[in-house]
Amino acid sequence: MTSQDGGGPRLPQERRVVTEIPGPRSRELQERRTAAVPPGVGSVLPVYVADAGGGVVVDVDGNSLIDFGSGIAVTNVGNASPRVAARVKEQADRFTHTCFMVAPYESYVAVCENLNRITPGDHEKRSFLVNSGAEAVENAVKIARYATGRQAVVVFDHGYHGRTLLTMTLTAKSMPYKHGFGPYAPEVYRMPMAYPFRWPTGPGNCGPEAAAQAADMISKQIGAANVAAVVVEPIQGEGGFIDPAPGFLPAIAGFCRANGILLVADEVQTGFARTGDMFACEHEGIVPDIVATAKGIAGGLPLAAVTGRAEIMDRVHGGGLGGTYGGNPLACAAALAVLEEIEEGKLTERARRIGEVMLPRLRGLAGRYPAIGDVRGRGAMIAIELVRPGTKEPDAALTAEIARRCHARGLLVLTAGTYGNVLRFLPPLVIPEHLLNEGLDVLEAAFAA
Numbered sequence: 001m002t003s004q005d006g007g008g009p010r011l012p013q014e015r016r017v018v019t020e021i022p023g024p025r026s027r028e029l030q031e032r033r034t035a036a037v038p039p040g041v042g043s044v045l046p047v048y049v050a051d052a053g054g055g056v057v058v059d060v061d062g063n064s065l066i067d068f069g070s071g072i073a074v075t076n077v078g079n080a081s082p083r084v085a086a087r088v089k090e091q092a093d094r095f096t097h098t099c100f101m102v103a104p105y106e107s108y109v110a111v112c113e114n115l116n117r118i119t120p121g122d123h124e125k126r127s128f129l130v131n132s133g134a135e136a137v138e139n140a141v142k143i144a145r146y147a148t149g150r151q152a153v154v155v156f157d158h159g160y161h162g163r164t165l166l167t168m169t170l171t172a173k174s175m176p177y178k179h180g181f182g183p184y185a186p187e188v189y190r191m192p193m194a195y196p197f198r199w200p201t202g203p204g205n206c207g208p209e210a211a212a213q214a215a216d217m218i219s220k221q222i223g224a225a226n227v228a229a230v231v232v233e234p235i236q237g238e239g240g241f242i243d244p245a246p247g248f249l250p251a252i253a254g255f256c257r258a259n260g261i262l263l264v265a266d267e268v269q270t271g272f273a274r275t276g277d278m279f280a281c282e283h284e285g286i287v288p289d290i291v292a293t294a295k296g297i298a299g300g301l302p303l304a305a306v307t308g309r310a311e312i313m314d315r316v317h318g319g320g321l322g323g324t325y326g327g328n329p330l331a332c333a334a335a336l337a338v339l340e341e342i343e344e345g346k347l348t349e350r351a352r353r354i355g356e357v358m359l360p361r362l363r364g365l366a367g368r369y370p371a372i373g374d375v376r377g378r379g380a381m382i383a384i385e386l387v388r389p390g391t392k393e394p395d396a397a398l399t400a401e402i403a404r405r406c407h408a409r410g411l412l413v414l415t416a417g418t419y420g421n422v423l424r425f426l427p428p429l430v431i432p433e434h435l436l437n438e439g440l441d442v443l444e445a446a447f448a449a
């Protein structure tokens, strides 16, 4: 029974604001947090959660907020999805951990079989499981370097890949992700991203021009024969929901193929039906050599994966890959339930429907507010970029203010972007449509305030 057919969320799917946000209990907890947790760990909204499900998050003061964040693209099937929760409880009653490298268990293998089946490409694949997106990207690069005997790694401007030393190095934005944490990992090179809204000659030529620039820079500055991998998000997440101009990714993939470079797709934020396909690579028929996945994979349980061509993944010597918790049995139980929810609930179609509802309304809003310079995205991965009207100058202050107004009105939204001027919308794919529209009403009210 999926969340859509009677196995629905326990909670009333409503926006309910009964105190100021954050309320008194959240403020008490925030004082405790300040005394216990370093300020380096930020929180979008210091509202402490008591419950969540479907399209809402309920705080400790009884406020029910519309969730346009999904815990940063994680609870695609809904928070505490009944099927996921039941499977995790059942697993927890049997065994919670053995370490797959010590004593393996079937659910780990089943998750890998499913990943090998659903990721792009009908070639033979292998998967292995880790705990976070950064760990998945780290291992994808390790495997690519091992399999090619090369060291250089190419990434793109505005990219985000994690906070570990290597993935922090792969990430573009200095503050807050990299500043003060150097020296960074060696042999990482950054190319321009086909960012249609900001491409100098306009969106029309952006894809082919950006791909040609990257190919030229790789060949001149690095030497294509020295490049182990190109690591790219099919839609850039933290960098601002930048959907690369049409033709860019196919051209980059072709350049990789022609030069023995492995294409690593970082589908951590775009995967598991988020963009209207199971994986965003499918949109332009991209078949990567290795895919890093996480976030939506297990409904909130910490799980990530590296899935790649068998002939690449099998190169690594025995014992060369591992980690204590990778593929934890609770997370694997959750992941199997999540995939059932996605496939039985046809959540890729629901993601497309979310885009069909959001994009026209946001374009209408942009017609009334010239500070909305761009409306973009696919499926349930949608964003607006805010600028000084009539210019492309980022307006981070307005972005933060609109987000604040949304939070105060009971809508949880996230910001993003290299310039901090993107409002991004990541609702759970199971959000009821009335709540999706009410969330857009709140956003419109925030602009009108």
Ligand SMILES: Cc1ncc(COP(=O)(O)O)c(CNCCCC(=O)O)c1O
Residues within 6 Å of the ligand: 072, 131, 132, 133, 134, 135, 137, 160, 161, 162, 163, 233, 237, 238, 266, 267, 268, 269, 270, 294, 295
């Ligand atoms: C494309 C892409 N690759 C890799 C990662 C990293 O995944 P982890 O599970 O956070 O390590 C992400 C994580 N994005 C959210 C970061 C939140 C924060 O730390 O501020 C991503 O989006």
